Amino acid sequence: MALKKKPVTGMKDILPREMEIRNYVMNMIRETYGTFGFSAIETPCVEHIENLCSKQGGENEKLIFKILKRGEKLKLDKAESEADLVDSGLRYDLTVPLSRYYSNNANELPAPFKALQMGNVWRADRPQRGRFRQFMQCDIDILGEPTYLAEIELVLATTTLLGKLDFHNFTIRINDRKILKAMAQYSGFPQESFDTVFIILDKMDKIGLEGVAEELEKEGFAKDCIDTYLGMFQEITSDIQGVRFCKDKLKDVLDPKVAEDLETIITTVESVKSADFKMAFDPTLVRGMSYYTGPIFEISMDEFGGSVGGGGRYDEMIGKFTGNNTSACGFSIGFERIVMLLLERDYQIPTKNGKKAYLIEKNMPADKLLKILEQAREERNAGTQVNISIMKKNKKFQKDQMNAEGYTEFVEFFRDKM
Amino acid sequence: MALKKKPVTGMKDILPREMEIRNYVMNMIRETYGTFGFSAIETPCVEHIENLCSKQGGENEKLIFKILKRGEKLKLDKAESEADLVDSGLRYDLTVPLSRYYSNNANELPAPFKALQMGNVWRADRPQRGRFRQFMQCDIDILGEPTYLAEIELVLATTTLLGKLDFHNFTIRINDRKILKAMAQYSGFPQESFDTVFIILDKMDKIGLEGVAEELEKEGFAKDCIDTYLGMFQEITSDIQGVRFCKDKLKDVLDPKVAEDLETIITTVESVKSADFKMAFDPTLVRGMSYYTGPIFEISMDEFGGSVGGGGRYDEMIGKFTGNNTSACGFSIGFERIVMLLLERDYQIPTKNGKKAYLIEKNMPADKLLKILEQAREERNAGTQVNISIMKKNKKFQKDQMNAEGYTEFVEFFRDKM
Structure with a gap:
């Protein structure tokens, strides 16, 4: 079978080490922006092609990944241009979908509404080092607040976050x-x-x-x-x-x-x-x-020769959907750049609980395995990360590998010593 | 402008209340599976069309959202079938991408490798109540462990999680x-x-x-x-x-x-x-x-008339990518169903810190605003969620609305009383 091992062009597989940093940053974002009263929301990754091509997206509109119409809607023989083939696409930012979201849900949202969005966006940019075609955006927006209170809160929230991340x-x-x-x-x-x-x-x-x-x-x-x-x-x-x-x-x-x-x-x-x-x-x-x-x-x-985030007031965009202008102001941080900078610094995430590896001799009888699992249960319930593996012939290599994964403590179990 | 307010067919906007539950469940998943030694990873949402159509996906292969080729690769005039138009699609599960991921990155991963994936997948199913075309999947997999230790750990991890979520x-x-x-x-x-x-x-x-x-x-x-x-x-x-x-x-x-x-x-x-x-x-x-x-x-x-998750051993799939069989066993929980059940129960998330609303009289002079923001800074640094808004004419309505958002404590600031 001709299966492909590499990810599609310009997109990437995320390894455990980077994922740890990403999750740490995401949690810090939710926590910090939470204290400023922002509520997390989500829009679908797929958006109507009409909304994506509404001229709000500037140059990004040239970079849309477009999704083929399905079933009877796809009339290949009659299609004269790309536009006849597609009815949706992957979002290239979180601002256009937020405007649609607000116009669709305003009745169920408080006013002003403080939204936090973290989500992937897609742009078919020319692939280059450190820039990917799928990347995470992280936006906070205050909708319905016409005074500078919005700008002040957005800048305070964003800078407080950066401070907590050691910038x-x-x-x-x-x-x-x-x-x-x-x-x-x-x-x-x-x-x-x-x-x-x-x-x-x-x-x-x-x-x-x-x-x-x-x-x-x-x-x-x-x-x-x-x-x-x-x-x-x-x-x-x-x-x-x-x-x-x-x-x-x-x-x-x-x-x-x-x-x-x-x-x-x-x-x-x-x-x-x-x-x-x-x-x-x-x-x-x-x-x-x-x-x-x-x-x-x-x-x-x-540290980074460029912008790691930005934003501003855009009081006229939501009106394009609703017909009524709604004041709006947002701040987007460069999530991927922040993660990259933390990885380059070899940033150590503060952890409360330890990581322990249990190594079990091969063919451990079921009754003895039970005892090991009971011991693990107690440690896990107390919050320790316990990774149980069967002992390998090359135990040194196994330990080195687990050490690289952050396991510093090893407990070994042998058949005859239990 | 003909902008569309509703999300694309079969997909949904997620409101703050549901998002709170989702984030709570996701954190509990990361925490619980973390104690079992699972590492979070991520694959791109977009996958090679060859991999998606490799017969591993069964009926799901009929439900793929396909992505149009871009630039010179798209030859509309010569295209005879759908297959000529597309080179990628949105993943319909996390198992096929995991197999590709493992075959691409095995050298940098420990063996056995315990992976945790949480991510959206897309299936163009007929839209129906409670079933969406974009939904979150949450899988744990143990790759490279041939013994029943894998099954035992997967079942223990999953059931420990469900217990913590009050099931x-x-x-x-x-x-x-x-x-x-x-x-x-x-x-x-x-x-x-x-x-x-x-x-x-x-x-x-x-x-x-x-x-x-x-x-x-x-x-x-x-x-x-x-x-x-x-x-x-x-x-x-x-x-x-x-x-x-x-x-x-x-x-x-x-x-x-x-x-x-x-x-x-x-x-x-x-x-x-x-x-x-x-x-x-x-x-x-x-x-x-x-x-x-x-x-x-x-x-x-x-509580739920059906399956809320499942899994099993699939020792032959990874070999389709690598040529060498690698033992593999996984357990997927029905994330969306769990969230739905918690929402139906009106599940109250245990919170450590309070939610406070500051209401500020209109046209507050800058020097007085400063004092208010300083007070907020102290409370926010201590972990309290402080939402600052300008006081509205209909203050009762404003408070009721914020109350519905979980703000139970109100602090009012007036121009002349500061």
């Missing part, structure tokens, strides 16, 4: 899509080209101020627009003064409340935080998805 | 595929029609002895075969005497060790068990899948 000295970069737009407007860019401007601005990290200037020129934007725009970025500091500068400078194009709220979010989080990190105002922060409408944020960690 | 008075029905075959052989049925005989025998629960006799006759089997066969079932008791009867009666067609081992499994489990259930020898137990090679078992619960 320190990271930065939460924060901006507001309204400031982003006001800066472009103030500089004189035409409204319809904002998206183009932001795509270029988003590269600031990589290509620097001069690179951004060059690319904006290449797009044909006026020199004085570009100069005004980039001049501001040079003046804005990453602290509260930077936010105040924007409030003042952009007063003709920006509601001052936007800057005031951002200031409150930053100062409040800085005062209440229980982890070791800093908040930084970053006017170059764009966040790819066009659905964001207010504050946006991202976690930067030196 | 009592259930029955573990047990049989051996070798006894099943020996009985058919002893009665004179031709070897090639065993499967037909077993499919009919499997209906004993529903149609009774006479119904089975009738259907066997309809298939054209000889009257004396049928009489000998059904005569035995009337004589065999569901205790150890029944096993001994088989050993004696079938001595010309059955290795006595098969019956002896079965007796040891039953008596050992009965002596060591830490939950309240009984073992019953059931010679009519068939277990659908043809891959079973030795002992098979099933959990019967009066």
